[in-house]
Amino acid sequence: MQLADSGFVLFKEGLPDTPSIEAWLSTVLPAGATVAIDGTLFSTTAVEGMMAHFEKYGISLITDFTPFDKIWQDRPTLPDTPFFGHDLEYCGENATSKIMRVMKAIKESGADALLLSTLDDIAWLFNIRGKDVNFNPMTYAYAYIDDNRSILFVKSEKLNEENKTHLRAIGVEQMPYEAVFDFATSLCNKKVSINPAKLNYTLYNKLRTTTVRENGPIAMFKAIKNEVQIAGIRQAMVRDGVALVRFFRWLDSNIDLGTATEISAAQQLRAFRAEQNLFVDESFGTICGYNEHGAIVHYSATPESNALIRRKGFLLVDSGAQYLDGTTDITRTISLGTLTPQQKRDYTLVLKGHIALSRCQFPEGTRGAQLDAIARMPLWKDGLNYLHGTGHGVGHFLNVHEGPQSIRLQENPTPLVPGMITSNEPGLYRAGEYGIRHENLVLTVLAQETEFGKFYRFEPLTLFPFDKRALDMTILFPHEISWLNDYHRMVYDRLKSSLTSEECEWLREATSAI
C-alpha cells in the first residue's frame, strides 16, 4: 500500500515466484553492465554468490561503492554510546574462560585466530553489552582473538573508565572501529577462522592470510546457557510474569473505561515491566493486535491504525523484555468477550499444538525440523496452518531471535541440546478476522536416560496463564487438561509471593484448575 504510485515494484523475498536480487538484475541488465554495492553491508557468501551468478551474464560487480555518502547529507555518525560489562553474577562465565574455549575449538578445525563481525557473538565473548541497536543490547564492534591477543575494535568515543576497566580485567585491547580493515590486511602467518555467511565482504577482502571457513563455535556456545544464566532467566520470568499480571488486570479495567488502545496498552505494558528490577529495555516492539490486526503476523500499531480495544473477539499481545539476567518473549491471546464456536475451536487447536510440543520427549540428536509438525498437527488435521516458524532460539540479555537452533518446517542441522532456550509459538491467522498465537519460552533439559539413549524434554520458563475463557473443552484430551492445570499451578506458585493480595486473587482465579 505504501509503495502504490511510488514507481517501485515490491518483490517479497523468499516466495517461490520471487527471483533473487542477482537473478533479477541479470534479466534487466545488459552484458557489460556493472553492479555496485557497499561490501560492508553484504556477507562474504552473498557477494561470492552474486559474483558467480553475474559472471555467467558478463556483469561486473564493484563492492566499494558507498551510495549513502553521496545522497544522505545529514546522516548521523555511528553512535558514541559507551558499552558496558555484563557482570559475572548474570553471565556466569568470565571472558577469559570463553576465549579459551573458543580458541580450543577453532584450533581443532585448523585455525589459530578468529575474526568476528557478529555483534551478539562479540557481546557474548567479551561479556559486553551496548545500546546501539533497538531492543538488542549490543555495541557496534569487530573483534579478533588469537593465543596472544584479544582485540575489540570500537569507536574510541565509546570508552569510559568503567568499560576500560572491564576490558583491562579480561586482557582485551581496544583499537578504533575502522582500524579492523588495516589490521586484517596486516595478519600474516595466521590461519584465521571466519564465518563467510556472517563476515562482511569488505573485511574478508582485506585478508591476505589463509582462512578456515566455518560456522565457528560461538553460536553453539552462546545458545547453551550455563547454570547462572538459567537461574537468571527463571528470576527474570518471575518479574516478567508480575508485570504481565499487572498489565492484563490494567487492561481489563481500561477496556471498560474505553481508554485502552493498541498503543496505550503497549505503553502500559512497557511501564509495568520498567518498574521491575534489572529491567533494561523491551526485547522487541510489542505486537498488540486487536481482532483483524492480530492476523497480521508482525503488526505494529501506528497512530492511524491504532484500534480502541472493546469487549469483542481476541487481543493478541506478543512482547518481551531485556533484563540484566535474561531475555523474555511471550505471546498471549485473550478473549475480550463472547467468542464464536470457531474462535474457541481455533484458540484450542493452537493450544493443543503448543501443549503437544511442550509435552514431547525426544532423543539426543533431534533437530527442530523433526518436531515442528508436532505443534501443527492439530491445525493441519482441520485444514489450517501458520506460515511462520514454531520456535526460535533466544539470547541471554541478548537478541530475542538467536541461532543456531530453530523449530521450523525448514531443515536446520542443529540439534536441540540441554541448556538451549527456544520459543514454542504456534499460531493461526484468519486474515481480516483475528489472529491467535500461544508462546512460551522453553528450556531443553534431560528427561531420562535409557538403554535407547538420552531423551530430552522442554521445560516451560514463561510464567503467565493461558486464557481459559477461550477454551473449547470438547476437543481437549485429559492429558492436555492435566498439562494446562500443572502449568497453571506452577505459574501461580512461582508468582504468588511477588504479588499483592488482589493480584494474587486474580491470578488464583486465572490459574484455577479446569
Add this chain to the structure above:
Amino acid sequence: MQLADSGFVLFKEGLPDTPSIEAWLSTVLPAGATVAIDGTLFSTTAVEGMMAHFEKYGISLITDFTPFDKIWQDRPTLPDTPFFGHDLEYCGENATSKIMRVMKAIKESGADALLLSTLDDIAWLFNIRGKDVNFNPMTYAYAYIDDNRSILFVKSEKLNEENKTHLRAIGVEQMPYEAVFDFATSLCNKKVSINPAKLNYTLYNKLRTTTVRENGPIAMFKAIKNEVQIAGIRQAMVRDGVALVRFFRWLDSNIDLGTATEISAAQQLRAFRAEQNLFVDESFGTICGYNEHGAIVHYSATPESNALIRRKGFLLVDSGAQYLDGTTDITRTISLGTLTPQQKRDYTLVLKGHIALSRCQFPEGTRGAQLDAIARMPLWKDGLNYLHGTGHGVGHFLNVHEGPQSIRLQENPTPLVPGMITSNEPGLYRAGEYGIRHENLVLTVLAQETEFGKFYRFEPLTLFPFDKRALDMTILFPHEISWLNDYHRMVYDRLKSSLTSEECEWLREATSAI
C-alpha cells in the same frame, strides 16, 4: 561373529565412529600409493569424492581395475534370461508417453539426451521387467533416449520374439550391453542429462560431450503412481490379504502341531502367495523372527538359527510379493500366547505411532522428515526408539525399496505427493528378547483444500488385521480405537468375498470391534 579369526575387521558404515572408505585408506596408505577400483561398480559422485580426498594425501586412483576377472575363475556370465514387456493394463502408461514426458523435463533443465544406468528407471521407462535380480523384477541394461532415438543396451541373448515385438512397438532399438561405453564416447553435440549419484564412473568417463548433472525426472515420475497402477495395487492387496489370512490360520494350527519353524513358516507363506493370481515372486526374503530373532532388524533364518515357533511371546513376520499389478510389503507381529504387561505396552506404543502417522493430515510440500517423529512420539515419551526409518517408497511391480521419498529422521527434500506409495513401519527392538513392527503400505491422497492450501493424508493399502490380543487397552485413546476398528472393518469388507466361509469367520473374529 562370522568374521571372528578371519583377519578382517568389521567397520559398520554410517556409524559416527566409522571412517569413510577413502578416509580410512588415507590413514593406512603412504603418500604415493595407488588405490585401484572397478569404476563400473562405483557412482560418479563416489569416485569424484575419492579422487578429491586422495589428492590431498598424494594417493592415486585407478578406476579400470577388475579384480574378479583374475581371482574368480568360474564366475557366471551376466544372465541371458529374457526380459518381458509390462502390459499397459498393469502399468497404465505406454513407453512412448513416458519418453515424451521425460524428454520434456530434461529439456527444461537444458539437456537434449538422457543416459541411464539405473535398472528400475529403465524398467519403468520402457515398461519392461526381468528376472536378473532376486526379488527385484529388473533386467541388466543401460538406456539412452533423445528426440530421435531410444536405445536399450542389453545382452542380445536376452532377446526373444515377444520382447523384440515389445521394443519395436515402442520404437526402441536394441544394442549390445557392452556397446554402451563406445556409444557414450560417440555422442557429440549432445547435452546429456546424467545423475552422477547413479551413473557408474566408467560410463561417465567415456563421455566426451557436455553433461547436465541432475537427479533427472524419472525418480519422481516413477514414484507417483497413475490410476491404473493404484487400481492394480488395490487388487494385489486383496490377493495378498487372502494369502496372509491362509498363512496365519495355517500357522496357528501348526504351532500346536509343533511343526512350524521360522523357515517352514516363510516357505508356507510363499506358497500361499504363489497360489494367487498374477503372482510373480516375493518382493524380498521374508523376515520371520521368533522372539529374540524378531529384535534383529534384518533377520534371515538359517538352518542353524531356525527356531521352532511355540506358544510364547511374539512372532514378527515381514514379507511381501511381486504381482504383475503391484508390489506388497507388510509386517505383522502376532501374540503367540500370554504376554507380559511390558510386551503389551510395547506392542501398543508401536501401534499408537503407526496410527498417529496413518491418521495425520499435512499440507502440500511436507517432507517425510517432518512426519517421522509423529510415529516415534509415543515411544520417545517412554524413553524408547527404533533406529531404522519409518517409511520407504515402494515401486509398482518393481523394487520394494524405491525413492525418492522417505519418512526418516534424516532430511530428504522430496515432498510427499498424491500417488506416492510409502511404508508406515515403526518398530521396537529389545535385543535378546523380542521385536515388534507394524507395517502397512499407504497411499498419499488429497484430503481437503482450504484457504490454507491443499492438505494430504495417507490411505492404508495393506489389508490384514493387527493382532488385537496383544493390545494394552489402557493406553489407547478413543480416536485410536476408532481408527483400528475402521481399518479392521475395511479389511474384512475387502477380503470377505475372496475367502472360504471358515476363513471368513476367522477374519470376522480377527477384525471385530474392540
